[in-house]
Amino acid sequence: MKKTMEFLWEGLLSITWQQAVMYVVGAVLIWLAIKKEYEPTLLLPMGFGAILVNLPSSGVLNQVMEGAGETHGIIQWLFEVGISTSEAFPLLLFIGIGAMIDFGPLLSQPIMFLFGAAAQFGIFFAIIVATLLGFDLKDAASIGIIGAADGPTSILVSQVLHSDYVGAIAVAAYSYMALVPIIQPFAIRLVTTKKERRIHMTYSPKAVSKTTKIAFPIIVTIIVGLISPASVALVGFLMFGNLIRECGVLQSMSDTAQNELANLITLLLGITISFSMKAADFVNPQTIMIMVLGLVAFVFDTIGGCLFAKLVNLFLPDGKKLNPMIGAAGISAFPMSGRVVNKLGLEEDNQNFLLMYSISVNVSGQIASVIAGGLLLTLLS
Numbered sequence: 001m002k003k004t005m006e007f008l009w010e011g012l013l014s015i016t017w018q019q020a021v022m023y024v025v026g027a028v029l030i031w032l033a034i035k036k037e038y039e040p041t042l043l044l045p046m047g048f049g050a051i052l053v054n055l056p057s058s059g060v061l062n063q064v065m066e067g068a069g070e071t072h073g074i075i076q077w078l079f080e081v082g083i084s085t086s087e088a089f090p091l092l093l094f095i096g097i098g099a100m101i102d103f104g105p106l107l108s109q110p111i112m113f114l115f116g117a118a119a120q121f122g123i124f125f126a127i128i129v130a131t132l133l134g135f136d137l138k139d140a141a142s143i144g145i146i147g148a149a150d151g152p153t154s155i156l157v158s159q160v161l162h163s164d165y166v167g168a169i170a171v172a173a174y175s176y177m178a179l180v181p182i183i184q185p186f187a188i189r190l191v192t193t194k195k196e197r198r199i200h201m202t203y204s205p206k207a208v209s210k211t212t213k214i215a216f217p218i219i220v221t222i223i224v225g226l227i228s229p230a231s232v233a234l235v236g237f238l239m240f241g242n243l244i245r246e247c248g249v250l251q252s253m254s255d256t257a258q259n260e261l262a263n264l265i266t267l268l269l270g271i272t273i274s275f276s277m278k279a280a281d282f283v284n285p286q287t288i289m290i291m292v293l294g295l296v297a298f299v300f301d302t303i304g305g306c307l308f309a310k311l312v313n314l315f316l317p318d319g320k321k322l323n324p325m326i327g328a329a330g331i332s333a334f335p336m337s338g339r340v341v342n343k344l345g346l347e348e349d350n351q352n353f354l355l356m357y358s359i360s361v362n363v364s365g366q367i368a369s370v371i372a373g374g375l376l377l378t379l380l381s
Contacts, residue, residue: 019360042270049277055276061275089272093266097366098257103270108206109191113364123297126146126147137380149180161376178325180340184345200350224371238367325354329358334363
């Protein structure tokens, strides 16, 4: 018993203040996951992993032990195999995401693709600001992609570009994804009037054939692959998941991709990314700057989408004008952003149903954010 207490006391004395900070960060992430139900499938394993990797001489990391030589820690091994070497975890998650998405509403209104593109404005705005603040261009690009509110893309881009801030970027991306219902209404109200938010839009979709739904992921993959070869993995895995959904002969596989595969990979991705949350790398002024810049990117993505809709309205006659709020749904947080926009519309007018339009824009934002990430990889790799 005495020996055990000595080991415990030695362990406590070896904890640095930076590691103590990471215990608090981990506890906050776990609290947000459980109490607030903010992205629990990811924030909970990230929070617990942040505690694991910051314990003194943690066995989840590689280390050299007296008499045993080098030992291999499971979290470091998962990171090296699943993220560092092949980016396998983020890419496999895209199969599940693709299987969840119905591109039908978007294909019935192709004009909505433009709103998804416009809502990526914040990414490039944040890249410029980050560069001016002294970040290396590759780090700035990795920070900017946070604005898409697309965790897997943020992780993949930052890892491929060898950013020094993978952990902070992952935490920021998933935190802001979880805070969409809080952040987006504020940003939307900044640039829209009450009259604009009350604009009604009549939904009259065109029929989309099964052949079109099957051909769409194939055509998108080919076109994007020719334009931006570095984005083939990103776009290809997303579209492969959607092809599984739409082909009609792999229903059980589609269900597995949407549920078991997506949940398992999300769990592994969360605890694996905690490897980059070691105190020495995470507790520094740059982490705070990244969190702020990520928020700036996210807010300006939302604003960019709204302002683009207002620009389009200048050329539309009365009775045909768009509700600018739908532009805000052009980020990648699917379907949360689309639902937030619809809820805001109903708050302004209980007969103002925007869901089908906002979901269409939200789906286009999913594609646009992946393409934006691929373009950054093409330009900077």
